[in-house]
Amino acid sequence: MNGDRSNEVTTKEGEDQNQKPSELGAETENQKEAMQISTVSENVDIAKTNVDNDKNGTDNRKTYASMVINDYGLDNKLCQIPTRINEDGSEFVIFDDEIVSEGCKKWELTACGYFVGYKMYIMELNYHLFRMWGKFGLKSIMDIGNGRFVFKFSNEQGLNTVIENGVWIVNNKAMVVQKWDASVDLNKVEPDVLPLWVKFVNLPLEAWTTKGLSSIASRLGKQVMMDSMTTKMCSQRVGRLGYARVLVEVDAKKGIPDHVDIMYCDKMG
Secondary structure, three states: OHHHHHHHHHHHHHHHOOOOHHHHHHHHHHHHHHHHHHHHHHHHHHHHHHHHHHHHOOOOOOOHHHHHHHHHOOOOOOOOOOOEEOOOOOEEOOOOHHHHHHHHHOOOOEEEEEEOOOOOOHHHHHHHHHHHHHHHOEEEEEEOOOOEEEEEEOOHHHHHHHHHHOEEEEOOEEEEEEEOOOOOOOOOOOOOEEEEEEEEEOOOHHHOOHHHHHHHHOOOEEEEEEOHHHHHHHHHOOOOOOEEEEEEEEEOOOOOOOOOOOOOOOOOO
């Protein structure tokens, strides 16, 4: 059969050379028409198959939900959890210990923070914090959208180091940082007072006393305490002379000055 079909084609091509242009055109149109009929026939068969599948309940088309599960291996199904109604008739959603514990576990190594009187964009914050906190195991920064940010860490030691500082100066702007837990309100409420660890440099030797540092710290706000190294230097004259580090509660609206002026006077004033 293959040999007969080959001869037939060869003969046809030989005959085509002697045909008139009009006859060639007619045959070409006939070929196009036959191809269109064949294509329509195939489409009809395909459409018929789809309809039959729908009728038989064997439609294999994927839903969006099934595609998400298959592509990412995630279970997107929810479960029905009963609500409660109090004496006033108000309906409440219940978060029991199991729900809270499961939710908190995923955010164990997390801190949250916000700027006081300033809005910093996430790109700027990423640039500065990964330079400052990268050594502490900072993994990611997420913008909650109300002026607060969430910071995830890779280890507890690094997280605690950041938390202990309390307030960080990021690009000359004060940012309050605290460890996250279920009791933390993520709605931004700016405080009136900021607890800040402040370093005093270029101190005269006579200022290295509890009263001397208290006097300087009082210029900034309410003095709270000295760090351990500063305490040793004031009491035992042992340790670090490069700077004194004290905790001061500062008015959030005033901020802190660049320097403190000291006036010397005798007992007569």
